[in-house]
Amino acid sequence: MDKLGDCVIPAAVVMIVLFGLFRGVPLFDAFVAGAKEGFRSSVEILPTLVGLIMAVTMLGASGALDMLASFLAPAAHLLGLPPQVTPLLLIKPISGSGATAILMQIFQSNGADSYVGRVASVMSGSTETTFYAIAVYYGAVGVKKTRHTIPAALTADLTACVVAALTVRIFFN
Amino acid sequence: MASCKKVVNILLNYIWGAMILLSVVCAIATGRVPQLSAAVMNGAESAVKLVISLLGMMCAWTGLMKIADEGGVTAVLSRMMRPLTRRLFPSCPGGSPAVRAICMNITANLLGLGNAATPLGIAAMKELSRQNPGTEADNSMVMFVVINTASLQLIPTFMATLRAKYGSPSPFDILPAVWVTSACALLAGVLAAKLLEGVKRG
Numbered sequence: 001m002d003k004l005g006d007c008v009i010p011a012a013v014v015m016i017v018l019f020g021l022f023r024g025v026p027l028f029d030a031f032v033a034g035a036k037e038g039f040r041s042s043v044e045i046l047p048t049l050v051g052l053i054m055a056v057t058m059l060g061a062s063g064a065l066d067m068l069a070s071f072l073a074p075a076a077h078l079l080g081l082p083p084q085v086t087p088l089l090l091i092k093p094i095s096g097s098g099a100t101a102i103l104m105q106i107f108q109s110n111g112a113d114s115y116v117g118r119v120a121s122v123m124s125g126s127t128e129t130t131f132y133a134i135a136v137y138y139g140a141v142g143v144k145k146t147r148h149t150i151p152a153a154l155t156a157d158l159t160a161c162v163v164a165a166l167t168v169r170i171f172f173n
Numbered sequence: 174m175a176s177c178k179k180v181v182n183i184l185l186n187y188i189w190g191a192m193i194l195l196s197v198v199c200a201i202a203t204g205r206v207p208q209l210s211a212a213v214m215n216g217a218e219s220a221v222k223l224v225i226s227l228l229g230m231m232c233a234w235t236g237l238m239k240i241a242d243e244g245g246v247t248a249v250l251s252r253m254m255r256p257l258t259r260r261l262f263p264s265c266p267g268g269s270p271a272v273r274a275i276c277m278n279i280t281a282n283l284l285g286l287g288n289a290a291t292p293l294g295i296a297a298m299k300e301l302s303r304q305n306p307g308t309e310a311d312n313s314m315v316m317f318v319v320i321n322t323a324s325l326q327l328i329p330t331f332m333a334t335l336r337a338k339y340g341s342p343s344p345f346d347i348l349p350a351v352w353v354t355s356a357c358a359l360l361a362g363v364l365a366a367k368l369l370e371g372v373k374r375g
Binding site: 004005006008009010013014016017019020022023024027030031032033034035036037038039040042043045046049050051052053054055056057058059060061062063064067091094095096100101102103106107108111112113117118120121123124125126127128130131132133134135136137138141142143144145146147148149151152153155156157158159160163164167168170171172 | 180181184185188190192193195196197199200203207208209212213215216217219220223224226227228231232233234235236237238239240241242243244245246271288291294295298299301302307308309310314315316317318319321322323324325326328329331332335336337338339341342343344345346347348349350351353354355357358359360361362365366369372
């Protein structure tokens with residue numbers, strides 16, 4: 001099953017290039033234009049990441065992150081999650097860069113391919129910055145009463161966390 | 174009305190401040206002040222290192238996705254999404270601009286075209302608010318926003334690149350797990366949105 005993931009990138013690259021050829025896209029021009037956009041947005045996010053990674057590294061070095069994790073361990077246990085991923089659960093709905101910073105910290109202290117590292121990867125790959133998305137979309141049209149949006153969106157996030165731990169256990173024993 | 178967005182930003186200001194203060198207090202209490210001062214410098218440095226080491230893959234991927242984008246991949250794939258949206262957004266007529274915008278947004282999210290997805294999503298919200306002007310969300314708006322917050326991304330390249338940087342030999346091996354998890358989350362979100370429609374009327 002894990003071999004499937006390895007084929008995704010080559011398959012995607014081939015499909016994209018064939019699709020571009022078929023639709024008459026100037027392949028290399030488009031690639032360079034897109035790469036420039038990627039370059040610009042990566043550079044633009046740097047100051048945000050400096051601030052958040054610095055804060056998370058400080059939290060880690062001071063021992064506060066471990067304390068937070070052990071404080072939330074009963075809740076994590078209830079959801080079947082390793083306690084180290086609870087900081088990710090807290091920051092992800094609010095800040096994508098904050099989640100990146102926490103993910104980095106988790107990879108650094110547990111390894112990317114550890115059980116904790118994999119659960120954290122799957123969690124961050126299958127949830128969104130929920131509150132940020134709600135704010136942007138409703139803000140754009142002036143809606144103030146969001147009714148059942150937040151309960152339903154949080155149901156999705158919570159499901160993602162619980163299922164993340166399950167799928168990692170199933171796919172990687 | 175950008176006040177919602179402002180609230181999230183203000184919240185982040187407080188969270189960031191709390192993170193810094195908490196780590197200082199904690200470091201003093203546990204006697205790890207030297208480690209803390211090292212962390213300030215290491216943290217800032219590792220952010221720059223991270224961006225530099227991910228820059229190549231990010232450029233390559235956005236370049237490839239630009240080829241797909243210029244070929245009109247979003248429009249092509251979003252047509253396949255139409256029958257599904259009919260069930261999820263019963264108040265929107267089949268070929269309406271709202272449905273078209275919703276399909277485009279969902280497709281862009283699936284492909285991980287973040288920069289394109291948000292403007293398409295805002296366009297979809299504007300179409301939906303034409304059917305329902307006012308300050309209260311209707312069922313279609315709630316469904317649309319919930320689908321977005323549970324957004325399924327087929328190839329989370331950023332996360333995989335980060336995994337590779339931290340020594341994973343096959344960083345994409347978690348993809349099947351990500352797909353199953355995302356699909357479950359999306360399903361739970363959609364079900365919750367449908368079930369709660371009647372509960373919260375006002």
